[in-house]
Amino acid sequence: MTGKTVRKCIVLNNLDLTSKKSEVLDRFTSEYMRVLDAHLLQLPLADSSVNLHHLTYSGIRKTSFLPSDIVQEARKDAWKQGKYFEGNGFTKGTDFKRCSIRLNKRWFRFIKTDRGNPCFKITYSPRKSYVIPVQTDRQYERFNSFLNDGWTFDNISLLSDGKISIVLEKEFPEQEIGQRYVIGIDIGSSTLAAVTVFDSLEGRVVRQLYFGRDVAKHQRRFIKRRAYLKSLADKGSRRAKKSLRKLRNNQRNFVKTRSGQVAKEIINLAKSYDAYISVEKLKNVRGKKGKFNRKANQKIGKIPYGKFNQFLKSNCEMFRIPLHEVDAYHTSRWCSRCGAVNKGHSSMNYALYKCKSCGQTVNSDKKASLAVAVKSLLERNKTHSLTNLGSIQISSRRVPVNALLRSDVVGNVVAVQHDYQPMESSLR
Numbered sequence: 001m002t003g004k005t006v007r008k009c010i011v012l013n014n015l016d017l018t019s020k021k022s023e024v025l026d027r028f029t030s031e032y033m034r035v036l037d038a039h040l041l042q043l044p045l046a047d048s049s050v051n052l053h054h055l056t057y058s059g060i061r062k063t064s065f066l067p068s069d070i071v072q073e074a075r076k077d078a079w080k081q082g083k084y085f086e087g088n089g090f091t092k093g094t095d096f097k098r099c100s101i102r103l104n105k106r107w108f109r110f111i112k113t114d115r116g117n118p119c120f121k122i123t124y125s126p127r128k129s130y131v132i133p134v135q136t137d138r139q140y141e142r143f144n145s146f147l148n149d150g151w152t153f154d155n156i157s158l159l160s161d162g163k164i165s166i167v168l169e170k171e172f173p174e175q176e177i178g179q180r181y182v183i184g185i186d187i188g189s190s191t192l193a194a195v196t197v198f199d200s201l202e203g204r205v206v207r208q209l210y211f212g213r214d215v216a217k218h219q220r221r222f223i224k225r226r227a228y229l230k231s232l233a234d235k236g237s238r239r240a241k242k243s244l245r246k247l248r249n250n251q252r253n254f255v256k257t258r259s260g261q262v263a264k265e266i267i268n269l270a271k272s273y274d275a276y277i278s279v280e281k282l283k284n285v286r287g288k289k290g291k292f293n294r295k296a297n298q299k300i301g302k303i304p305y306g307k308f309n310q311f312l313k314s315n316c317e318m319f320r321i322p323l324h325e326v327d328a329y330h331t332s333r334w335c336s337r338c339g340a341v342n343k344g345h346s347s348m349n350y351a352l353y354k355c356k357s358c359g360q361t362v363n364s365d366k367k368a369s370l371a372v373a374v375k376s377l378l379e380r381n382k383t384h385s386l387t388n389l390g391s392i393q394i395s396s397r398r399v400p401v402n403a404l405l406r407s408d409v410v411g412n413v414v415a416v417q418h419d420y421q422p423m424e425s426s427l428r
């Protein structure tokens, strides 16, 4: 099967460097700059990158402690940048104030310290190396989840402040979307599953349905009753203890049964449309704290997300219905009418989504399930070309559906992309 390589760039933050390490980094960077300048000096004489290599290589090798690979990278950077300046009306030979140093596999290793902190060991000259410790922050978590998802990298770029930019790659098989219809599911706290059936050919919503509206109501009742019995049990009532056990069982069975039933109903819906199913990927946020995941945590806490998901997956396998899990980014905040990204929830009524840009007020769950369906189409199409998606129209107004994809998938807000931007980080 032919595939296509997709690249993303992610910048990892470093922990503060010791003065010794900063010194090494500075020495490394300034040497790289010196080598760059040496190339730039010869640039007006060179008519090709290879020619530039012949003009500079032996001279630089005599004087520089940089390994030859890295000298080559500098030459490529100089050549690209020279081309860029030429194209933009600058004269050749403009010098650099900052740089990023691209290192291939031979010159770095991703390791962990004895205490388990992730680090990059950088070899800046044969047999000379130093270690940059990485902050285990959100960027690092994302980096890790990419690795777990099968993304790989074989070069990194060292930025002059010690940050590290990594180009991740993954091979995606060319996907054919056999199904015309996609079912987007939003798993929610008031409704177990809000569902949108979306026609990808005509770009319109065919149906929107609710499943399992009773579950939340029952859950609330169970919780209330449990609290009551627990208070009695705590006072020593044996009968209450026994009832509590029984109630817990009942609750578990109820949740299991209803989750299974709802999953079945959705499978039947998918069968009737010959649709594939898309849901939000939430599993990685379980158990984490913090504001970022609050909504997800609330969702998971109140609803039988895990059970339902499990039933959905096994049923999809059984009936050979493709299941696509989409990134949860912005699905609840994105406006399906104008494409704007808003806070969303109406201050008057949490169940309503109110767009600040266009004023649309809709049911949040219905809108979110539509967002899941649209996002699934976007993600499945992104290996082809985003321009294909002009055909998706949610309404008569133009919708910038890209808002549903993380910026590093589409462009390079957090990225240093060497193909377009050989020298500078766009971070600053």
Ligand SMILES: [Zn+2]
Binding pocket: 335, 336, 337, 338, 339, 340, 355, 356, 357, 358, 359, 360
């Ligand atoms: Zn709007």
